[in-house]
Amino acid sequence: MRLLSIPLLGLGVGLLIPLSLLAAEPITPIAAPTDIDSNKAEIGKQLFFDPRLSKSGFLSCNSCHNLSMGGADNLTSSVGHGWHQGPINSPTVLNSAYNLAQFWDGRAADLKEQAAGPIANPGEMAQPHSVALEVIASIPGYVESFVTAYGDEAITLDRVTDVIAEFERTLVTPNSRFDQWLQGDATALSSQELEGYQLFKSSGCVGCHNGPAAGAAMFQKVGLIKPYTTDNPALGRFAVTGKESDRMVFKVPTLRNIELTYPYFHDGSVDTLEEAVNIMGEIQTGRTFSDLETGKIVAFLKTLTGEQPNFPLPQLPPSTPATPQPEPYGP
Amino acid sequence: MRLLSIPLLGLGVGLLIPLSLLAAEPITPIAAPTDIDSNKAEIGKQLFFDPRLSKSGFLSCNSCHNLSMGGADNLTSSVGHGWHQGPINSPTVLNSAYNLAQFWDGRAADLKEQAAGPIANPGEMAQPHSVALEVIASIPGYVESFVTAYGDEAITLDRVTDVIAEFERTLVTPNSRFDQWLQGDATALSSQELEGYQLFKSSGCVGCHNGPAAGAAMFQKVGLIKPYTTDNPALGRFAVTGKESDRMVFKVPTLRNIELTYPYFHDGSVDTLEEAVNIMGEIQTGRTFSDLETGKIVAFLKTLTGEQPNFPLPQLPPSTPATPQPEPYGP
Numbered sequence: 198m199r200l201l202s203i204p205l206l207g208l209g210v211g212l213l214i215p216l217s218l219l220a221a222e223p224i225t226p227i228a229a230p231t232d233i234d235s236n237k238a239e240i241g242k243q244l245f246f247d248p249r250l251s252k253s254g255f256l257s258c259n260s261c262h263n264l265s266m267g268g269a270d271n272l273t274s275s276v277g278h279g280w281h282q283g284p285i286n287s288p289t290v291l292n293s294a295y296n297l298a299q300f301w302d303g304r305a306a307d308l309k310e311q312a313a314g315p316i317a318n319p320g321e322m323a324q325p326h327s328v329a330l331e332v333i334a335s336i337p338g339y340v341e342s343f344v345t346a347y348g349d350e351a352i353t354l355d356r357v358t359d360v361i362a363e364f365e366r367t368l369v370t371p372n373s374r375f376d377q378w379l380q381g382d383a384t385a386l387s388s389q390e391l392e393g394y395q396l397f398k399s400s401g402c403v404g405c406h407n408g409p410a411a412g413a414a415m416f417q418k419v420g421l422i423k424p425y426t427t428d429n430p431a432l433g434r435f436a437v438t439g440k441e442s443d444r445m446v447f448k449v450p451t452l453r454n455i456e457l458t459y460p461y462f463h464d465g466s467v468d469t470l471e472e473a474v475n476i477m478g479e480i481q482t483g484r485t486f487s488d489l490e491t492g493k494i495v496a497f498l499k500t501l502t503g504e505q506p507n508f509p510l511p512q513l514p515p516s517t518p519a520t521p522q523p524e525p526y527g528p
Numbered sequence: 529m530r531l532l533s534i535p536l537l538g539l540g541v542g543l544l545i546p547l548s549l550l551a552a553e554p555i556t557p558i559a560a561p562t563d564i565d566s567n568k569a570e571i572g573k574q575l576f577f578d579p580r581l582s583k584s585g586f587l588s589c590n591s592c593h594n595l596s597m598g599g600a601d602n603l604t605s606s607v608g609h610g611w612h613q614g615p616i617n618s619p620t621v622l623n624s625a626y627n628l629a630q631f632w633d634g635r636a637a638d639l640k641e642q643a644a645g646p647i648a649n650p651g652e653m654a655q656p657h658s659v660a661l662e663v664i665a666s667i668p669g670y671v672e673s674f675v676t677a678y679g680d681e682a683i684t685l686d687r688v689t690d691v692i693a694e695f696e697r698t699l700v701t702p703n704s705r706f707d708q709w710l711q712g713d714a715t716a717l718s719s720q721e722l723e724g725y726q727l728f729k730s731s732g733c734v735g736c737h738n739g740p741a742a743g744a745a746m747f748q749k750v751g752l753i754k755p756y757t758t759d760n761p762a763l764g765r766f767a768v769t770g771k772e773s774d775r776m777v778f779k780v781p782t783l784r785n786i787e788l789t790y791p792y793f794h795d796g797s798v799d800t801l802e803e804a805v806n807i808m809g810e811i812q813t814g815r816t817f818s819d820l821e822t823g824k825i826v827a828f829l830k831t832l833t834g835e836q837p838n839f840p841l842p843q844l845p846p847s848t849p850a851t852p853q854p855e856p857y858g859p
Contacts, residue, residue: 246596247596248594248597248601249602253603253607254601254602254603255591255601255603255607260586263579264841265577265578265841265842265843265844266579266844266846267846270579270585270586271580271585271847271854272584272585272586272854272856273856276584276586276856279611280610280611280856282856282857456846457846459846459847468849468853469849471849505843506841507840507841508840508841509838509839509840509841510595510596510837510838510839510840510841511596512596512836513596513597515597515598515787515788515790516602516790518799518800518802522799523602523603525603525604525607525611525613526613
């Protein structure tokens with residue numbers, strides 16, 4: 198904790214006040230939740246890694262939200278069933294519990310609603326929910342775990358998405374160098390990084406990228422000052438609300454772990470943080486950063502990389518003769 | 529340790545002798561190696577999970593040798609670049625250091641030689657070795673690790689396959705219930721499982737499935753007594769040696785963790801252990817097992833499931849602007 202000593206006149210002593218109370222920062226520390234149901238989260242972790250949720254038996258949630266790589270796939274757009282090219286860049290699952298809504302266009306209210314989408318999407322995991330549930334219910338290792346978590350053997354979409362969401366709630370990345378600085382360790386950031394943060398604030402970036410996730414808390418038009426040019430046909434919130442004012446309005450992505458979640462933007466068109474910062478400066482704030490300024494902001498952004506998921510590689514319970522067979526090559 | 533008391537005549541005392549010395553079993557305990565270079569194995573672990581070794585940036589060694597699922601993909605044949613259907617069932621990487629040679633047809637002498645194959649195979653990871661090396665050399669986190677392991681920055685195919693092989697050497701699954709029994713715990717197996725093991729021995733299965741890996745130590749013709757019928761065009765060792773006597777001769781697969789590594793045989797055509805046991809009985813030993821006998825042998829086989837890999841999910845060092853871009857959808 199950074200403390201400020203305020204001298205009390207005539208007494209010869211000082212009053213120590215946490216600096217964070219004096220200068221509230223627009224980005225705030227991020228912390229893992231303390232109310233996790235570990236039984237549910239453990240099942241969710243297994244299911245997150247289980248390719249049997251897909252029609253092919255080859256794709257899992259972790260295929261595109263790879264927890265070894267910042268919770269994303271580091272591709273312009275994701276690979277789905279039959280090598281289908283996805284329409285949009287895969288957002289990181291890290292800290293996704295902080296998203297005001299899920300998907301780039303916010304079409305799912307929460308993690309639980311989101312989890313159902315890719316399983317059944319023909320261009321993603323392509324597995325009808327009924328078959329996915331049949332698969333899980335055929336595996337005694339899963340059934341036993343659901344009994345432990347819920348008290349009975351029912352395997353429903355509600356429960357399956359509930360446990361996946363509970364696992365995803367654990368995927369918070371605390372203790373980045375920036376958080377250490379926020380929490381009082383003045384040595385955690387270099388002067389370049391601090392200058393980058395000041396510039397990030399003074400340039401207006403914090404208007405959208407604020408709060409514990411440094412983003413994820415609002416929708417915003419991409420191309421606020423100048424139009425965003427892209428070949429990607431996605432229309433953002435417009436596709437959800439049909440409102441003209443929502444055209445090209447997307448969820449502001451979190452900047453947590455942004456060093457790891459390249460390429461950038463909803464179309465995954467930008468490979469480097471430098472280019473991303475420059476484009477954002479131009480089209481969202483109307484500012485042209487010098488190379489020096491860009492370098493400082495990028496240096497700051499890299500301090501937002503937190504502790505990555507740290508758990509043993511999950512082991513999945515084996516299938517049985519009753520388990521529906523994967524169909525990687527079928528029609 | 530099981531001990532046998534042999535009375536010494538006239539002395540009124542007994543001589544305690546480890547039973548394993550008296551009745552050597554054809555299957556022997558399996559144990560992890562003690563001479564692992566942990567620096568190399570750690571890099572190898574990261575590379576094993578790193579999809580940037582593939583042209584698409586989407587497929588890693590772990591995609592088809594999934595360490596959450598018995599070191600295999602549980603598919604009839606594997607999915608490769610562009611959703612290419614692989615020609616043969618993906619063998620488990622678990623205990624693969626015990627293989628007398630690698631691949632079903634033994635065309636690679638050892639793990640190091642094997643590791644180079646799938647990276648560059650156009651139907652698997654499809655990445656020219658030169659690009660894979662360029663990718664690794666562009667990532668500072670890897671370069672530093674290679675310096676630690678080898679003393680300098682050179683990233684060569686020799687070193688890359690060396691570290692992957694070193695990691696794979698660690699993938700041994702000790703302490704199965706069968707090993708516990710072998711090492712003297714008479715309570716580790718049920719009577720059904722023990723009867724299954726006796727039947728496994730008396731039926732001749734141990735002729736091929738012996739040693740620490742319960743297989744993997746010899747080549748054998750599939751269809752020794754009766755022909756093996758399959759649509760799969762693989763010809764086994766014949767493709768390597770060109771000898772007529774090697775037609776349909778394959779490496780005998782390990783039975784370690786066989787419960788986890790379905791579907792079975794080089795063509796992945798059989799989904800259940802029961803069917804696999806029955807077919808092997810018919811075509812390799814000329815024996816038709818009753819349902820009761822099959823059940824016993826399957827019960828025994830399930831005691832060969834050992835301790836699965838247990839390490840934290842690897843975290844991969846991020847790419848840089850110098851890193852060659854993945855090309856999932858290119859020609």
